[in-house]
Amino acid sequence: MKRTSTYADILNTGYRLFAEHGFEKTSMTMIAKEVNISKPALYYHFLSKEVIIDVLFEEICKSIDFANFFNIQHYTKDNFEEKLIADGLHVITKQKVDDNYSRIMKQYQALGYRNPKYSQKLLEVLNGFTTGFVELLRHGASIGAIHDKDTLVRAQMLNMIIDSIDNFISYGFEYNYADIWTKAVLTIVKGEDT
Incomplete structure (x- = not known):
């Protein structure tokens, strides 16, 4: 079984949480908790929630x-x-x-x-x-x-x-x-x- 990267885990988790709770109600804390990483680790990959939203949008459009x-x-x-x-x-x-x-x-x-x-x-x-x-x-x-x-x-x-x-x-x-x-x-x- 191929292990996914933290970056991909964050995007997949963001996708699910944004769909379930909306952009406004989903926080970086929620995403970090679901991915089981610290908030500083999350910020290492993505500087803000808006960046996650943008990257996710680009990935969806490509798909x-x-x-x-x-x-x-x-x-x-x-x-x-x-x-x-x-x-x-x-x-x-x-x-x-x-x-x-x-x-x-x-x-x-x-x-x-x-x-x-x-x-x-x-x-x-x-x-x-x-x-x-x-x-x-x-x-x-x-x-x-x-x-x-x-x-x-x-x-x-x-x-x-x-x-x-x-x-x-x-x-x-x-x-x-x-x-x-x-x-x-x-x-x-x-x-x-x-």
């Missing part, structure tokens, strides 16, 4: 980058639709199994109203999905898996659907997200009008 879920090189003419469905379902499943993700992302969205660096980074992540879907659809067209028609609009639709599913999950709606994503992909990829 939800489009390329982490959709590897364009793995898409072929024979597997394009099925792979797009499966990769999107992986995004959805990842969120559903991590209750802390929705809670902490709501807090970062709220921070975005006060501090534009958070809202700008979240917009970059969303735009990254649109750009990624455009590249993926263009790849699909170049290999003859799909038609090269309304690529940008279809990419935006895929992004809007996956982001809406993300939001609905965070609100606790129990919809059949797998069927919704599958139907959306088949409709959008085949270029059918809805």
Whole structure:
């Protein structure tokens, strides 16, 4: 079993505590106690709670980058639709199994109203999905898996659907997200009008 570093333990603990108690109510003392280190040791790794919040935000944004879920090189003419469905379902499943993700992302969205660096980074992540879907659809067209028609609009639709599913999950709606994503992909990829 691989032992995690104190730095990673602090981030993982901060992630959980921030999700459970919020940024305001989580203290450095709470984090140090949970990690089982002294406060000076915690301050050795992170100068402040705000630094933990910032580093954690960067790590979360990296983890939800489009390329982490959709590897364009793995898409072929024979597997394009099925792979797009499966990769999107992986995004959805990842969120559903991590209750802390929705809670902490709501807090970062709220921070975005006060501090534009958070809202700008979240917009970059969303735009990254649109750009990624455009590249993926263009790849699909170049290999003859799909038609090269309304690529940008279809990419935006895929992004809007996956982001809406993300939001609905965070609100606790129990919809059949797998069927919704599958139907959306088949409709959008085949270029059918809805």
